[in-house]
Amino acid sequence: xxxxxxxxxxxxxxxxxxxxxxxxxxxxxxxxxxxxxxxxxxxxxxxxxxxxxxxxxxxxxxxxxxxxxxxxxxxxxxxxxxxxxxxxxxxxxxxxxxxxxxxxxxxxxxxxxxxxxxxxxxxxxxxxxxxxxxxxxxxxxxxxxxxxxxxxxxxxxxxxxxxxxxxxxxxxxxxxxxxxxxxxxxxxxxxxxxxxxxxxxxxxxxxxxxxxxxxxxxxxxxxxxxxxxxxxxxxxxxxxxxxxxxxxxxxxxxxxxxxxxxxxxxxxxxxxxxxxxxxxxxxxxxxxxxxxxxxxxxxxxxxxxxxxxxxxxxxxxxxxxxxxxxxxxxxxxxxxxxxxxxxxxxxxxxxxxxxxxxxxxxxxxxxxxxxxxxxxxxxxxxxxxxxxxxxxxxxxxxxxxxxxxxxxxxxxxxxxxxxxxxxxxxxxxxxxxxxxxxxxxxxxxxxxxxxxxxxxxxxxxxxxxxxxxxxxxxxxxxxxxxxxxxxxxxxxxxxxxx
Amino acid sequence: xxxxxxxxxxxxxxxxxxxxxxxxxxxxxxxxxxxxxxxxxxxxxxxxxxxxxxxxxxxxxxxxxxxxxxxxxxxxxxxxxxxxxxxxxxxxxxxxxxxxxxxxxxxxxxxxxxxxxxxxxxxxxxxxxxxxxxxxxxxxxxxxxxxxxxxxxxxxxxxxxxxxxxxxxxxxxxxxxxxxxxxxxxxxxxxxxxxxxxxxxxxxxxxxxxxxxxxxxxxxxxxxxxxxxxxxxxxxxxxxxxxxxxxxxxxxxxxxxxxxxxxxxxxxxxxxxxxxxxxxxxxxxxxxxxxxxxxxxxxxxxxxxxxxxxxxxxxxxxx
Numbered sequence: 127x128x129x130x131x132x133x134x135x136x137x138x139x140x141x142x143x144x145x146x147x148x149x150x151x152x153x154x155x156x157x158x159x160x161x162x163x164x165x166x167x168x169x170x171x172x173x174x175x176x177x178x179x180x181x182x183x184x185x186x187x188x189x190x191x192x193x194x195x196x197x198x199x200x201x202x203x204x205x206x207x208x209x210x211x212x213x214x215x216x217x218x219x220x221x222x223x224x225x226x227x228x229x230x231x232x233x234x235x236x237x238x239x240x241x242x243x244x245x246x247x248x249x250x251x252x253x254x255x256x257x258x259x260x261x262x263x264x265x266x267x268x269x270x271x272x273x274x275x276x277x278x279x280x281x282x283x284x285x286x287x288x289x290x291x292x293x294x295x296x297x298x299x300x301x302x303x304x305x306x307x308x309x310x311x312x313x314x315x316x317x318x319x320x321x322x323x324x325x326x327x328x329x330x331x332x333x334x335x336x337x338x339x340x341x342x343x344x345x346x347x348x349x350x351x352x353x354x355x356x357x358x359x360x361x362x363x364x365x366x367x368x369x370x371x372x373x374x375x376x377x378x379x380x381x382x383x384x385x386x387x388x389x390x391x392x393x394x395x396x397x398x399x400x401x402x403x404x405x406x407x408x409x410x411x412x413x414x415x416x417x418x419x420x421x422x423x424x425x426x427x428x429x430x431x432x433x434x435x436x437x438x439x440x441x442x443x444x445x446x447x448x449x450x451x452x453x454x455x456x457x458x459x460x461x462x463x464x465x466x467x468x469x470x471x472x473x474x475x476x477x478x479x480x481x482x483x484x485x486x487x488x489x490x491x492x493x494x495x496x497x498x499x500x501x502x503x504x505x506x507x508x509x510x511x512x513x514x515x516x517x518x519x520x521x522x523x524x525x526x527x528x529x530x531x532x533x534x535x536x537x538x539x540x541x542x543x544x545x546x547x548x549x550x551x552x553x554x555x556x557x558x559x560x561x562x563x564x565x566x567x568x569x570x571x572x573x574x575x576x577x578x579x580x581x582x583x584x585x586x587x588x589x590x591x592x593x594x595x596x597x598x599x600x601x602x603x604x605x606x607x608x609x610x611x612x613x614x615x616x617x618x619x620x621x622x623x624x
Numbered sequence: 625x626x627x628x629x630x631x632x633x634x635x636x637x638x639x640x641x642x643x644x645x646x647x648x649x650x651x652x653x654x655x656x657x658x659x660x661x662x663x664x665x666x667x668x669x670x671x672x673x674x675x676x677x678x679x680x681x682x683x684x685x686x687x688x689x690x691x692x693x694x695x696x697x698x699x700x701x702x703x704x705x706x707x708x709x710x711x712x713x714x715x716x717x718x719x720x721x722x723x724x725x726x727x728x729x730x731x732x733x734x735x736x737x738x739x740x741x742x743x744x745x746x747x748x749x750x751x752x753x754x755x756x757x758x759x760x761x762x763x764x765x766x767x768x769x770x771x772x773x774x775x776x777x778x779x780x781x782x783x784x785x786x787x788x789x790x791x792x793x794x795x796x797x798x799x800x801x802x803x804x805x806x807x808x809x810x811x812x813x814x815x816x817x818x819x820x821x822x823x824x825x826x827x828x829x830x831x832x833x834x835x836x837x838x839x840x841x842x843x844x845x846x847x848x849x850x851x852x853x854x855x856x857x858x859x860x861x862x863x864x865x866x867x868x869x870x871x872x873x874x875x876x877x878x879x880x881x882x883x884x885x886x887x888x889x890x891x892x893x894x895x896x897x898x899x900x901x902x903x904x905x906x907x908x909x910x911x912x913x914x915x916x917x918x919x920x921x922x923x924x925x926x927x928x929x930x931x932x933x934x935x936x937x938x939x940x941x942x943x
Contacts, residue, residue, distance in 0.1 A: 315891035348782035505655030
């Protein structure tokens with residue numbers, strides 16, 4: 127009797143497997159923390175939401191702005207009107223067409239303070255939104271705002287159905303217009319995505335993605351080895367460097383926009399003194415920190431990490447270590463004997479944070495600065511960081527494709543994170559404003575190069591390097607394109623070999 | 625008052641204490657649900673935005689009001705809403721609990737199934753080399769942390785044999801028993817490893833005690849076969865300390881085998897509470913801890929009742 131039952135059960139399983147379609151089995155160590163694209167800003171949430179929702183435009187792997195829901199766009203009236211033509215084939219997962227009314231409702235939700243959207247700060251120049259016909263959306267701006275378009279390319283500016291906003295169900299159901307539909311979501315365990323056959327962006331060559339959340343990255347590597355998963359997102363450079371040892375696996379490695387930085391707090395003595403901050407900048411050997419803490423997996427960077435605006439780091443203030451000069455600067459500032467300070471570090475975020483802090487500690491010791499390392503759980507760190515309650519902080523800060531969007535929060539007088547940066551001068555502020563309204567790319571580059579030069583010379587922070595984003599895949603997975611934003615959107619062009 | 629009613633009366637008192645403790649403890653940890661969700665981007669919010677989010681998460685009220693609201697809900701069977709899951713806390717817990725219960729039960733079966741015979745075996749060979757061998761094994765078992773055992777198992781299986789327990793893709797027992805057992809056996813062994821060692825040690829020493837008792841000597845003198853003396857006469861009396869130990873251990877296991885669930889990526893209660901703490905999902909942390917405390921009390925009560933069944937000489941209540 128029981129044997130028959132067992133056999134029947136085995137039979138059904140075998141049948142189900144045979145009938146099941148081609149699925150990409152994927153793993154990551156951190157799961158999304160929610161489904162509302164306007165409220166979720168965590169890297170891990172954005173990675174998931176980018177597969178489900180779509181903004182008007184998106185960034186491709188070269189950080190160029192390309193069509194998403196909008197087919198075309200143009201700035202008119204001296205940059206104070208931004209007009210989009212929507213893709214007529216775009217549909218939400220519930221079958222409804224994406225209309226200008228949905229776009230308008232989405233941006234109004236984003237701008238509503240009650241929503242609590244962190245990205246709202248990027249869209250404050252939007253004065254009103256017009257929907258003249260069923261394919262056009264016009265944003266009327268209170269001032270020319272070139273970086274606005276790049277800000278709209280993020281998933282935090284996703285277009286959601288107006289009907290779902292009215293129903294108040296954004297965040298509990300995920301109805302987007304993107305390449306995949308979310309079938310099930312068990313937070314911190316797994317999600318099942320199926321391919322959206324109606325996706326206006328093209329055809330996806332397989333039937334869905336099955337994502338497992340494996341909290342330990344060595345376990346992810348183990349399941350790749352055991353061929354239990356096809357594709358994985360990897361954060362820890364130590365784990366990533368082990369992938370190429372496996373003949374059946376491929377590692378994708380792309381430089382990212384996010385940057386590792388030692389933040390000084392220029393409102394606290396003795397970092398209030400320019401010479402002390404400059405001395406710290408000269409005392410740090412950036413290549414050494416990179417080699418020791420990150421196994422050399424990255425490259426030295428100034429404040430601007432996007433390829434279009436990058437300059438040669440060697441041209442920036444004291445980018446090659448100069449201990450003699452550092453000591454001289456310390457003496458001039460009246461701190462020849464050095465001083466003691468604490469540095470806050472988040473545990474495991476990034477995975478290399480603790481070793482970065484240790485190398486910096488050793489390097490600053492040489493000019494008499496005694497660093498006391500304070501390790502903190504991520505949320506405690508974030509809380510302390512937001513209050514600006516630190517002497518120094520080891521941080522991994524997110525990047526943006528546009529220098530203004532990336533830095534206005536810190537280095538403009540009205541910037542929301544000015545009290546975290548604790549440093550501003552007229553020159554930085556005015557260069558930021560000039561860069562915001564300038565529409566000529568060549569002129570923008572000159573403005574931001576000047577901004578970068580001045581910022582590194584004032585040394586409120588010591589920019590160190592950018593790392594890589596890593597994904598690992600079986601050799602049977604073909605066609606993935608990785609992006610400096612860390613986006614997994616490249617999964618839409620993947621094909622699976624049996 | 626009988627023993628049972630007295631025990632049942634202390635239940636609500638203990639639960640009340642636990643509820644206050646967990647409520648205060650989670651709020652003493654810096655950082656709230658808003659910073660947990662937005663990270664450093666939370667700094668971009670305007671004061672109005674912050675206020676709107678705080679009222680959404682229920683953080684705008686004083687602690688006392690928050691507690692009163694929560695406890696009133698709990699008394700009517702509503703543990704609140706989890707902000708990360710967007711679902712009632714009780715539903716989330718009951719979703720995750722079967723896995724942890726199954727894991728704990730399997731670990732217990734493994735521990736009793738191997739630990740008890742090993743202990744009895746060692747006791748009957750007291751002082752011999754085989755006894756020493758068992759004792760050394762038990763020492764190693766007790767002193768090796770479960771995550772070390774787990775990582776070793778995973779490492780050996782994945783690197784040495786290229787196979788692994790299917791991680792992350794959990795299949796419930798009632799859907800596919802074979803796949804489920806395949807997934808659960810290694811975590812259960814990992815979890816049961818130290819437990820087995822404790823059972824071995826305690827059953828060995830309890831058995832040694834009992835074997836020197838008068839009634840065992842009497843039974844032997846009557847000419848009862850050695851096997852029967854051990855299994856029928858001595859063992860039931862040696863079981864009392866084993867039951868006590870198992871009860872306490874089982875309570876801990878139900879409290880969530882955090883490390884083992886984390887290593888094997890199993891969506892159980894332990895990982896649930898860990899993630900909830902990291903996300904500052906207050907209602908979920910409070911509800912889960914309360915649920916675990918309740919289980920613990922229940923298991924201990926059952927253990928006490930088991931004493932009576934095992935040894936009629938024990939009378940609970942003794943007024």
